[in-house]
Amino acid sequence: MSLGLQGEEVAANYLQNKGYQVLERNFRCKMGEIDIIACIDRTLVFVEVKTRRSLNYGLPCEAVTKTKKLHIRKVAAFYVMKNKIGNINRRIDVVEILYQGEKAYIRHTENAF
Amino acid sequence: MLSTVYTGTLHGLESQLVSVETDLAPGLPFLAMVGLPDITVREAKERIRSAIINSGYMFPAKRITVNLSPANTKKEGSHFDLPIAVGLLVSIGVIKEYAVKDYAFIGELSLTGCIHRVDGALPLVIGLKKCGIHKIILPADNAAEASLVKGVELYPAENLNMLVEHFDRTKEIFLYRKRNEMGYNKKERNHVLDYSDVAGQEQVKRAVMICCAGGHGMLLMGPPGSGKSMIAKRIPTVMPEMTYEECLEVTKIYSIGGRLSKALPMITDRPFRAPHHTVTGAALIGGGNKPMPGELSLAHLGVLFLDEFPEFNKNVLEMLRQPLEDSWVTIARSGGNFSFPCQVMLVAASNPCPCGYLGSRMHPCTCSQSQIHRYKSKISGPLLDRIDLHVPVLPVNYTDLFQKEKASFISSSDMRREVEKARKRQLERYRKHSILFNAQLTSSLMKQYCKLDEKSEELMKSAFKTLSLSARAYSRVIKISRTIADLENSENIQPVHVAEALSYRVPDRNTKEFGE
Numbered sequence: 001m002s003l004g005l006q007g008e009e010v011a012a013n014y015l016q017n018k019g020y021q022v023l024e025r026n027f028r029c030k031m032g033e034i035d036i037i038a039c040i041d042r043t044l045v046f047v048e049v050k051t052r053r054s055l056n057y058g059l060p061c062e063a064v065t066k067t068k069k070l071h072i073r074k075v076a077a078f079y080v081m082k083n084k085i086g087n088i089n090r091r092i093d094v095v096e097i098l099y100q101g102e103k104a105y106i107r108h109t110e111n112a113f
Numbered sequence: 114m115l116s117t118v119y120t121g122t123l124h125g126l127e128s129q130l131v132s133v134e135t136d137l138a139p140g141l142p143f144l145a146m147v148g149l150p151d152i153t154v155r156e157a158k159e160r161i162r163s164a165i166i167n168s169g170y171m172f173p174a175k176r177i178t179v180n181l182s183p184a185n186t187k188k189e190g191s192h193f194d195l196p197i198a199v200g201l202l203v204s205i206g207v208i209k210e211y212a213v214k215d216y217a218f219i220g221e222l223s224l225t226g227c228i229h230r231v232d233g234a235l236p237l238v239i240g241l242k243k244c245g246i247h248k249i250i251l252p253a254d255n256a257a258e259a260s261l262v263k264g265v266e267l268y269p270a271e272n273l274n275m276l277v278e279h280f281d282r283t284k285e286i287f288l289y290r291k292r293n294e295m296g297y298n299k300k301e302r303n304h305v306l307d308y309s310d311v312a313g314q315e316q317v318k319r320a321v322m323i324c325c326a327g328g329h330g331m332l333l334m335g336p337p338g339s340g341k342s343m344i345a346k347r348i349p350t351v352m353p354e355m356t357y358e359e360c361l362e363v364t365k366i367y368s369i370g371g372r373l374s375k376a377l378p379m380i381t382d383r384p385f386r387a388p389h390h391t392v393t394g395a396a397l398i399g400g401g402n403k404p405m406p407g408e409l410s411l412a413h414l415g416v417l418f419l420d421e422f423p424e425f426n427k428n429v430l431e432m433l434r435q436p437l438e439d440s441w442v443t444i445a446r447s448g449g450n451f452s453f454p455c456q457v458m459l460v461a462a463s464n465p466c467p468c469g470y471l472g473s474r475m476h477p478c479t480c481s482q483s484q485i486h487r488y489k490s491k492i493s494g495p496l497l498d499r500i501d502l503h504v505p506v507l508p509v510n511y512t513d514l515f516q517k518e519k520a521s522f523i524s525s526s527d528m529r530r531e532v533e534k535a536r537k538r539q540l541e542r543y544r545k546h547s548i549l550f551n552a553q554l555t556s557s558l559m560k561q562y563c564k565l566d567e568k569s570e571e572l573m574k575s576a577f578k579t580l581s582l583s584a585r586a587y588s589r590v591i592k593i594s595r596t597i598a599d600l601e602n603s604e605n606i607q608p609v610h611v612a613e614a615l616s617y618r619v620p621d622r623n624t625k626e627f628g629e
Contacts, residue, residue, distance in 0.1 A: 061142060109139065111140075
């Protein structure tokens with residue numbers, strides 16, 4: 001299993017433990033992909049997961065670039081339209097996972113952008 | 114955490130207090146800068162990040178918002194690097210907020226964390242002082258320049274680490290003190306050029322003395338090789354020393370123009386600017402997207418020498434009209450008006466015709482009438498009218514050039530003594546008014562201080578008709594007479610002074626009768 005998939009697995013478990021209901025994993029359309037779509041307290045949450053083994057290239061969240069944000073926004077809008085979701089709050093979160101040997105550090109930024 | 118530190122922003126010569134507010138909020142790492150920063154200020158982001166990391170501190174991986182308040186004025190210049198970096202260091206707790214609250218910061222950062230010199234430090238410090246800030250952290254290379262301002266504490270910093278130690282009180286930065294308290298003009302003037310090098314030409318030297326004593330402009334006209342440029346270049350050696358206030362004012366302009374360096378931190382000698390005749394309007398008057406002082410303002414309180422006067426672009430010369438009259442250049446932009454002072458002594462040099470020998474008895478002129486006409490028409494009447502003294506420069510004769518001793522010619526120091534005496538008289542006379550010398554006299558002051566006796570009145574009356582003087586030329590002649598009277602140590606203007614003054618306004622006299 002690749003590092004990215006491993007990280008997404010960890011993130012999904014983490015969110016479920018926090019009480020989120022995971023609706024979709026790796027939702028794809030031609031505009032791009034969203035790693036996890038979850039729901040909590042009548043809020044639809046789109047989650048981008050970033051996984052890293054070291055900090056040599058900066059924090060995981062620093063890899064969420066302008067274009068990446070744009071893609072996520074577009075896919076999220078598409079998902080909302082496709083499923084005809086109406087009056088419900090939405091937000092975009094980032095979950096960072098940093099592997100240090102066997103340990104994994106997780107940081108969850110709500111409403112990241 | 115939220116923090117506030119202070120700095121300034123420049124608008125022409127004026128500066129305004131700016132508070133830099135830095136807020137850290139949870140979120141994806143991002144630095145947003147608001148408050149109309151220009152491109153240099155926006156680029157500061159990258160320099161600050163590297164400088165903070167390379168100085169050994171953490172750059173916060175948070176959502177950072179930097180606000181430059183007041184938010185409606187444009188912020189320009191690289192001096193915003195330091196205050197923004199300090200704001201960040203206060204926000205992450207490296208520096209305590211109470212420690213910086215009395216300070217203002219200016220400085221540019223390098224990626225290593227070193228603080229580099231900036232342009233416009235002097236006007237910024239003056240502005241900050243006016244806003245009630247008396248402790249200023251600035252680049253070490255700007256300290257000498259800023260020390261012209263009295264009553265502020267200057268802390269020259271070399272890098273970010275030094276600053277942090279200063280506010281930690283582990284190792285404080287020493288207050289900047291001038292090595293020599295009167296350093297701005299105590300050094301003896303040592304000019305390479307001297308008027309004793311100029312052979313003969315005593316009547317031109319006399320005119321130079323009048324100009325320097327009263328702050329009048331002059332036009333030197335003569336054939337090639339008669340020494341026009343040589344005479345003009347020596348004018349600063351005759352002018353009186355600059356006072357502290359004058360140094361401050363001139364240094365301010367040079368500071369904004371980015372013409373000061375570590376080797377030349379302040380201007381203590383009168384400026385002498387001699388732009389080439391290909392100069393553009395923006396370079397002469399001042400201008401640019403962000404208006405900068407031009408040659409005219411750089412010559413403030415000194416000499417603007419325009420050699421080969423008719424070779425200048427006509428439009429460029431015409432731009433001089435209004436600034437010469439008002440002693441201020443105002444550049445209008447959609448973002449506001451920018452004013453720079455330009456109290457200059459205009460010295461122009463010209464040949465009488467394209468070949469240069471019109472009117473010479475020694476040398477035939479080879480120009481056609483139309484050539485001469487075209488050459489003369491390049492300088493407009495209104496502009497000539499604004500130049501007080503028109504001085505013919507005759508060719509030097511053999512005896513003057515080779516047979517007389519150098520010591521027999523009047524030297525700069527002799528001339529300066531006379532000029533300073535005349536200036537002193539004027540300063541005493543105009544003590545109650547806001548002017549310094551005769552050229553600045555307004556018409557109401559002229560009535561008060563330039564009374565003509567009956568004979569002089571008579572002389573002026575006939576000259577006005579025969580020389581067809583304009584109203585402006587008339588008042589200029591009277592101002593020149595006042596200066597001549599001052600040079601002659603005379604309380605009142607006498608007919609002989611008026612006569613000499615009139616001799617400098619006779620149109621085309623030189624073209625008829627110069628040459629031996």
